[in-house]
Amino acid sequence: MSKPLVVAAAIVDDLDAPSRLLGARRSAPKSLAGRWEFPGGKVEPGEPELDALHRELAEELGVTATVGALVPAPDGGDWPITKGYWMRLWFASIEGDPEPLADHDELRWLTVDELGSVPWLDADLPIVDVVRAAMTRT
Secondary structure: OOOOEEEEEEEEOOOOOOOEEEEEEEOOOOOOOOOEEOOEEEOOOOOOHHHHHHHHHHHHHOOEEEEEEEOOOOOOOOEEOHHHOEEEEEEEEEEOOOOOOOOEEEEEEEEHHHHHHOOEOHHHHHHHHHHHHHHHHO
């Protein structure tokens, strides 16, 4: 049996020279409300990962995404998150104006210097550090 997988996107303003990252503030469940995360969600059984990512971004934000590079964990694999789930994250850019349609009550474009200004989910903090480093390299 494969491990439960979540797919998510580090949505940036420009895949080649990112200067801003889109953060999403959780509104549900209550235990996560008010914390910030990368938008995405669970892969359904038999669903290809990138199809799941596109579906989740459309459901949660109402946008179409162009998917860029994978953001691997330091060991080269997936990111461990809550309750035995693992997350696979890609950089992405979007078309359209994102709106918090499901599970979020606020979206905010954050510059590299602002990434630490919101309370990220604990599991996302190491990912934010990797994304910050990637954004400052370009």
